[in-house]
Amino acid sequence: LLGMETKALGRTIVVMDSVDSTQKIAHTLAQDKAPEGTLVIAEEQRAGRGRMARVWHSPKGTGIWMSLLLRPSLPPQKAPQFTLITAVAVVQAIWDVCQLDVEIKWPNDLLLNNKKITGILTELQADSEQIHSLIIGIGMNVNQEKKDFPEELLSIATSLSIEKGEKISRSELVQRVMYHLERYYQIYLEKGFTPIKLLWESYAVSIGKYITARTLNGELTGVALGITDDGVLLLEDEKGTVHSIYSADIEISAK
Numbered sequence: 001l002l003g004m005e006t007k008a009l010g011r012t013i014v015v016m017d018s019v020d021s022t023q024k025i026a027h028t029l030a031q032d033k034a035p036e037g038t039l040v041i042a043e044e045q046r047a048g049r050g051r052m053a054r055v056w057h058s059p060k061g062t063g064i065w066m067s068l069l070l071r072p073s074l075p076p077q078k079a080p081q082f083t084l085i086t087a088v089a090v091v092q093a094i095w096d097v098c099q100l101d102v103e104i105k106w107p108n109d110l111l112l113n114n115k116k117i118t119g120i121l122t123e124l125q126a127d128s129e130q131i132h133s134l135i136i137g138i139g140m141n142v143n144q145e146k147k148d149f150p151e152e153l154l155s156i157a158t159s160l161s162i163e164k165g166e167k168i169s170r171s172e173l174v175q176r177v178m179y180h181l182e183r184y185y186q187i188y189l190e191k192g193f194t195p196i197k198l199l200w201e202s203y204a205v206s207i208g209k210y211i212t213a214r215t216l217n218g219e220l221t222g223v224a225l226g227i228t229d230d231g232v233l234l235l236e237d238e239k240g241t242v243h244s245i246y247s248a249d250i251e252i253s254a255k
């Protein structure tokens with residue numbers, strides 16, 4: 001990964017061939033006092049993790065499977081904002097390298113032509129007051145061909161090369177993601193979340209739409225109004241009550 005244009009992010013890179021999950025490795029490195037910006041990348045994950053205990057399909061040599069370690073001096077409640085900051089950085093990186101327009105589906109899905117192109121998983125080690133380490137996992141479907149996806153994923157996932165019709169440089173993408181992420185991390189630390197929230201909303205498909213949110217406590221349907229400064233989704237139901245959604249899977253409804 002020559003040509004990295006960052007000061008800290010991705011300056012220490014651990015490249016591995018086959019791992020169970022880059023998240024797990026990054027957590028271990030974090031405990032071993034690895035510096036902020038340490039990036040773990042693997043060619044293949046045997047047990048890639050998605051949100052809500054799902055499996056993240058990570059076949060060898062095709063996508064970008066990476067986990068970035070940050071150490072912001074912030075309370076743990078701020079962690080979800082990093083998923084949104086990362087989403088904005090990835091959208092812009094994909095635009096830089098492939099000129100493809102990616103949309104964001106709250107909280108962490110990046111979609112191209114309505115199919116999943118990237119997933120983000122933010123995990124943390126913290127006490128009640130302070131984050132010790134934040135591990136941002138990014139899984140990008142880059143050079144998979146249709147045959148590389150299991151049958152059940154073909155209707156819901158795609159890769160950049162399928163959509164673009166050519167092979168895409170993974171190292172350029174990693175560099176651009178790190179470049180934008182470092183930039184927005186800096187903006188966030190200096191100016192707070194508001195500038196990023198505005199950008200995020202401009203890329204978000206769900207805002208202003210009629211959605212169904214499936215949470216652990218059941219289903220809610222209504223209009224997605226936007227996100228709060230903490231990255232919480234606001235949904236207005238038919239009675240006009242506004243609900244704060246902290247964690248859910250959302251589906252955009254036809255209504």
Ligand code: BTN
Nearest residue numbers: 021048049050051066119137139
């Ligand atoms: C999701 O959409 O559910 C999040 C998927 C996150 C996948 C990435 S791939 C690199 C890192 N290592 C993992 O095990 N998961 C994340």
